[in-house]
Amino acid sequence: MKWQASDLSTYFQSKEYIDTLCIPLIPVSISNESDSIRLANYKRTLDILSNELERHFTGRIMLSPTYSYQAKSDINMEKKRLNEWIKEMSNDSFSHVFFITFDVLWKKEEKELDGTLIWIPANRIDDYQSDETKRWINQQTEQISELIRSFW
Amino acid sequence: MSEKKQQVSRRQFLNYTLTGVGGFMAASMLAPMVRFAIDPVLKASTSGEMQPVVDVSEITTDPQRFEWTVKQVDAWYTSDVTHSAWVYKNEKDEIIPLSPICKHLGCTVNWAGNESYPDQFFCPCHDGRYFKDGKNVPDTPPNAPLDLYEFEVKDGTLYLGKPVPREGV
């Protein structure tokens, strides 16, 4: 399910089946060209991955809108804010919470997050239409799916 | 489009004058729906057309999953949407293209996705199961068979159209 009107009515009818919340974490910056291009590229990739994941597990995963933050902001502060966000969003109805990100900063904070961090090693993609990219996306989706299923 | 809008408003106008307030309310509720239904911009979506999916020679008696991407255009943006199908040939050599979307809550089902049921489709989300022909296994969460795609074979290529729902068991 996605956080969109049509899915949400299904969600409220079938709440007991949708027990997993997935939140993509995306750092944002526009201070210099190369960094911002790199981050925007990661964002697109993460969007694709999380949508694919949602497509596999529509009936059990709620894909949250992206959680965005400034690339330069204090990670401790973000951690606090994120945990509060989770508390509000999950509201006891999700027994599994996953964060998906390319941002390695979260890796160190993993233990203090109220959920499971899925960190994907950065991969800069130049051609989204290429077969290589499609294969990579498929592999990543498979692996993340496996991981999530192991928690169910 | 502007012409159609005008038609609608002319009709609305008639409605207002002929049927008074009740008609006015009904017309204002109906008009937007009608416009959506006939708006040519929305028809620009190519997702309803037949799409080439796979060479018929690649289809075996075991279901295989094939994916294809469709440009979907709605009023606000264009996006690439990936579709997939489980396709196989049955004993009568007929092509069976099944939608992989679970009829319970929409997860993607896998052929032989569970070791204990090697000749069924399995839904990882709530253990829904389907027989090879797509019929749902009773006493599992889904209450209808997997949709069957409209299909045609042209020059040795399988084309798939819309998934069509079937009656439950």
Ligand code: FES
């Ligand atoms: S979505 Fe397939 S069994 Fe629930």
